[in-house]
Amino acid sequence: MEAFEVTGGRPLHGTTMIYGAKNAALPILAATVMAEDVCVIEGVPRLQDVRVMVEILRTLGATVDWQEDRLVIDPSHIHSTDVPSDLMRQMRSSIFLMGPLLARFGEVRVSRPGGCVIGQRPIDYHLRGMKELGAKVEEAHGYVRCSANRLYGGHISLDFPSVGATENLMMAAAYADGTTVLENVAREPEIVDLAVFLQKCGAKIEGAGEDRIVITGVHHLGGATHRIIPDRIVAGTIMIAAAATEGDVTLEGVVPSHLGATILKLRETGVQVTIDRDIIRVNSMSPRRAVDIRTAPFPGFPTDLQAPAMALLTTVNGTSVIRESVFEARFKHVNELARMGADIGVDLQTAVIRGVNRLTGADVEASDLRGGAALVVAGLMAEGKTRIEGLHHIDRGYQQLETMLRDLGADIVRID
CATH class of the missing domain: 3.65.10.10 (Enolpyruvate transferase domain)
Structure with a gap:
């Protein structure tokens, strides 16, 4: 040992x-599955959690080329929306793939995430928000499946300003029809960084870094180059x-x-x-x-x-x-x-x-x-x-x- x-x-x-920040890199890497063109993410730290996320992206079908602190990701060949349970258990942040995969492909299947045992970190806020956007959520045997022919904008207020839920819902809403208003959301710099990346891809997001975020859905996100904070x-x-x-x-x-x-x-x-x-x-x-x-x-x-x-x-x-x-x-x-x-x-x-x-x-x-x-x-x-x-x-x-x-x-x- x-x-x-x-x-x-x-x-x-x-x-x-x-x-670069791990807590900014992970949701941004998850968000690349929403793009229809190549994304270049710079300043990526070489950490175990990042390696797990890269492996998940490759398993889903994305091409990932890791050059020092630079990741070149081509998500155009993603063929699966089923996140491997063994990789989910290694890293809690893999839950960030729920919103992007659901938004782009209409379905996603994940197991309950792992990570450090530092207390209860339920994903209820994530699931409740997905339902508000029109998704059907099914839970059985430790797995969660979300599906929707189309997501629709809504008004969602979080009981607690959860960073993960804020990021997941922001990503899902970027592809939803209409306008989504997220209230009592987290204000962390990593959320702002994710919003900046999504905006570079073509998303319409206002208010990141404040307690109210407004997202106007689009039907296409392109690739982008972005450096992690x-x-x-x-x-x-x-x-x-x-x-x-x-x-x-x-x-x-x-x-x-x-x-x-x-x-x-x-x-x-x-x-x-x-x-x-x-x-x-x-x-x-x-x-x-x-x-x-x-x-x-x-x-x-x-x-x-x-x-x-x-x-x-x-x-x-x-x-x-x-x-x-x-x-x-x-x-x-x-x-x-x-x-x-x-x-x-x-x-x-x-x-x-x-x-x-x-x-x-x-x-x-x-x-x-x-x-x-x-x-x-x-x-x-x-x-x-x-x-x-x-x-x-x-x-x-x-x-x-x-x-x-x-x-x-x-x-x-x-x-x-």
């Missing part, structure tokens, strides 16, 4: 470039790691407006964060202060950075409180941090972190993607060596994380 071996105590220093979660993780190790790191190729809540909380701890166009510099010195964090949909503090932020707060002065309001089972990293000497108490979806003088290296295991990132941050801070197993989780969202950190001066290696 592969593991990271981290020797802590080295401040991170230097400059790093942030690559930088990954704000990777950027946030590196910023937190720099702060945790009392380092001085410059991030290039970022969109600072995507990181507003993260920047605010780092500054509240006493970390110096400076911004210059697409460059962010994080300069951290002791002592740092305790802060309270409540996760929330964008533009709030991202749930995907809750775990790394918790690792940072384990050694700050005072008591910090984190309230997880997005997923109810996202504190699985707490027990592993405790093995390293952290003092953390959990009550339902609230964690109380009492700062300790230091963490010490230990053998720990990642049980999900962002919890794994938290253990890496903790290992960089800790005294002695930390062995982190469960790298398949981390590899789903970070492209060669050990190389990126090693280039910034970290002592981290991947071992068998």
Whole structure:
């Protein structure tokens, strides 16, 4: 079993470039099945989840040529609307294919998706929205089949601003007859990026990035060339790691407006964060202060950075409180941090972190993607060596994380 071996105590220093966002790439790759011409997607990270999506596209009949960070996709020969269940189980984001396949071909069959176990993430919002657009939805034996001779515009209000449901319904509505209004939708930058790609293909979408999106359906989408936005979660993780190790790191190729809540909380701890166009510099010195964090949909503090932020707060002065309001089972990293000497108490979806003088290296295991990132941050801070197993989780969202950190001066290696 592969593991990271981290020797802590080295401040991170230097400059790093942030690559394309996984959470933008996956729905955009799914959206290419709606196009009738070749699509070129640039800035695509080489991650396990992306590899799974590419394999799904190929299985459906698309031609995919992967050249470094560039994917050339020809969807004109897609011959199947049945997404393989073994690939669905590997990656939750495969559910994004529901809307595009239904819209273009009139039917789709998927199994219940997999991914990190971080709480209930039902696809009810997706299915309810498809029904509102005129689809017939059948569920049996762990599979979902949606069918419609034609989708029709409608007025859909989400009970919760789900990112996945917003993206899936936006894609389906792009081919529906008439106008669709989506309300109480998610506002994440990745949704805006998907809308920009679809607009390049010929879709008519207004309001992406706001809580109300209006889509006027079209009958044809062409190909397009598009570059993925930088990954704000990777950027946030590196910023937190720099702060945790009392380092001085410059991030290039970022969109600072995507990181507003993260920047605010780092500054509240006493970390110096400076911004210059697409460059962010994080300069951290002791002592740092305790802060309270409540996760929330964008533009709030991202749930995907809750775990790394918790690792940072384990050694700050005072008591910090984190309230997880997005997923109810996202504190699985707490027990592993405790093995390293952290003092953390959990009550339902609230964690109380009492700062300790230091963490010490230990053998720990990642049980999900962002919890794994938290253990890496903790290992960089800790005294002695930390062995982190469960790298398949981390590899789903970070492209060669050990190389990126090693280039910034970290002592981290991947071992068998």
